[in-house]
Amino acid sequence: MDANNESRPRVDIIKVKGTSRTSAVAGAIAGVIREHKRAEVQAIGASAVNQAVKAMALAKSYLAQDGISIVFVPEFVDVEIDEKVRTAIKFVVEPR
Numbered sequence: 001m002d003a004n005n006e007s008r009p010r011v012d013i014i015k016v017k018g019t020s021r022t023s024a025v026a027g028a029i030a031g032v033i034r035e036h037k038r039a040e041v042q043a044i045g046a047s048a049v050n051q052a053v054k055a056m057a058l059a060k061s062y063l064a065q066d067g068i069s070i071v072f073v074p075e076f077v078d079v080e081i082d083e084k085v086r087t088a089i090k091f092v093v094e095p096r
Contacts, residue, residue: 013040013090016055018047025055029093030062033070039093041072044079049089056091069096 014028025041032039043052056072063070072091079088 011036011038011040013042016041016043016048016052018045018051020048020051020055022051022054022058025051026058026062029055029059033059033063033068033093033095034066037095041091041093042077042079042088043091044081044086044088052089052091056093059093070094071096 011032014025014032016025029039029041041052041056043049056070060070070093072093074089074091077088077090078085080086
């Protein structure tokens with residue numbers, strides 16, 4: 001385990017597809033942030049990353065109504081799907 005991850009609480013990863021509804025993903029992000037103070041959003045492919053970014057922007061406005069300001073930091077991660085390794089974008093979402 002990476003030393004940087006030891007102090008982070010474990011949360012489920014919100015997986016976004018190109019066909020995901022932006023408002024549904026935004027609501028999920030906001031709910032996880034309210035409950036766990038941290039969310040991880042993962043997307044593979046351009047359309048999925050687009051939906052994820054729009055959802056994070058919408059979640060930011062949802063949470064601003066509650067006085068919570070968030071930031072999101074992108075990183076590359078390798079994900080195994082059907083015994084093949086794919087590169088995904090993971091966004092770590094945390095309060096500012």
